[in-house]
Amino acid sequence: MRSISRPGLAIVIAAVAIAATRRPVATTAQQGSPTAQPGTRWSDEQLRQAVAPARVGRTLTPRAWPGNARVAVCLSFDVDNESYLLARGETSQTTLSAADFGAETGLARILQMLDRYQVPASFFIPAVSALLHPQMIPSILESGRHEIGVHGWIHESLPAIDNAAEEERLLTQAIEYLTKATGKRPVGYRAPSWAFSAYTLGLIRFSTTAASWPWTSPTSSCRMGNSPASSSCRSIGR
Ligand SMILES: [Zn+2]
Numbered sequence: 001m002r003s004i005s006r007p008g009l010a011i012v013i014a015a016v017a018i019a020a021t022r023r024p025v026a027t028t029a030q031q032g033s034p035t036a037q038p039g040t041r042w043s044d045e046q047l048r049q050a051v052a053p054a055r056v057g058r059t060l061t062p063r064a065w066p067g068n069a070r071v072a073v074c075l076s077f078d079v080d081n082e083s084y085l086l087a088r089g090e091t092s093q094t095t096l097s098a099a100d101f102g103a104e105t106g107l108a109r110i111l112q113m114l115d116r117y118q119v120p121a122s123f124f125i126p127a128v129s130a131l132l133h134p135q136m137i138p139s140i141l142e143s144g145r146h147e148i149g150v151h152g153w154i155h156e157s158l159p160a161i162d163n164a165a166e167e168e169r170l171l172t173q174a175i176e177y178l179t180k181a182t183g184k185r186p187v188g189y190r191a192p193s194w195a196f197s198a199y200t201l202g203l204i205r206f207s208t209t210a211a212s213w214p215w216t217s218p219t220s221s222c223r224m225g226n227s228p229a230s231s232s233c234r235s236i237g238r
Helices: 043-056 083-086 093-117 129-130 136-141 164-182 200-207 231-235
Strands: 004-005 009-017 072-080 122-125 147-151
Touching: 083 093, 083 129, 093 136, 122 129, 122 136, 129 136, 129 164, 136 147, 136 164, 147 164, 164 200
Parallel strands: 009 072, 072 122, 122 147
Antiparallel strands: 004 009
């Protein structure tokens, strides 16, 4: 977190989510059929379980921001490039060339802007994106101000995969790649398209608390959708 004080205005800059233009991917199961309404027959407990993973939880807003700043701002960027296209098998040169622009031109412009204002930011990178554009990570790390976080292996759709073992395989690959490329294990995570599967939170919870690497398979029994506060889910947060 960083405070910028100006006459009459103090701004705290923490991290910011720059909204991507694509809509989050959601499966039919998540959205539900427009005609089927199973929720009309759910019990009180089923209703509570359904909303539990989406609760805000305890507030993290401090009584006062550092330097008596009036507002907190968070800057972050998703460096997707061609990854989400390749995930679905897109090989059109025309389409891929547009995604290449971000790596070749867009990222440099963003980094220059952040340098100009000496502002820190977080960059969430699918590992395949870094693999195809290996110059990106060194350029982001050059200033020493920015964080690099996990954004999937190839910007895969986790709800579409809907398989704990396969999601864990891709998450493991992504963390291993970024760890080698950056020289340290990433601690930040943003789901591709911001879309969690029923397994995502359990996998992330384990990956951020595991004492050693590589981890042993933690979570095949942890389905948030079934029981968000189940003992099997809690037990992996060791
Ligand atoms: Zn993304």
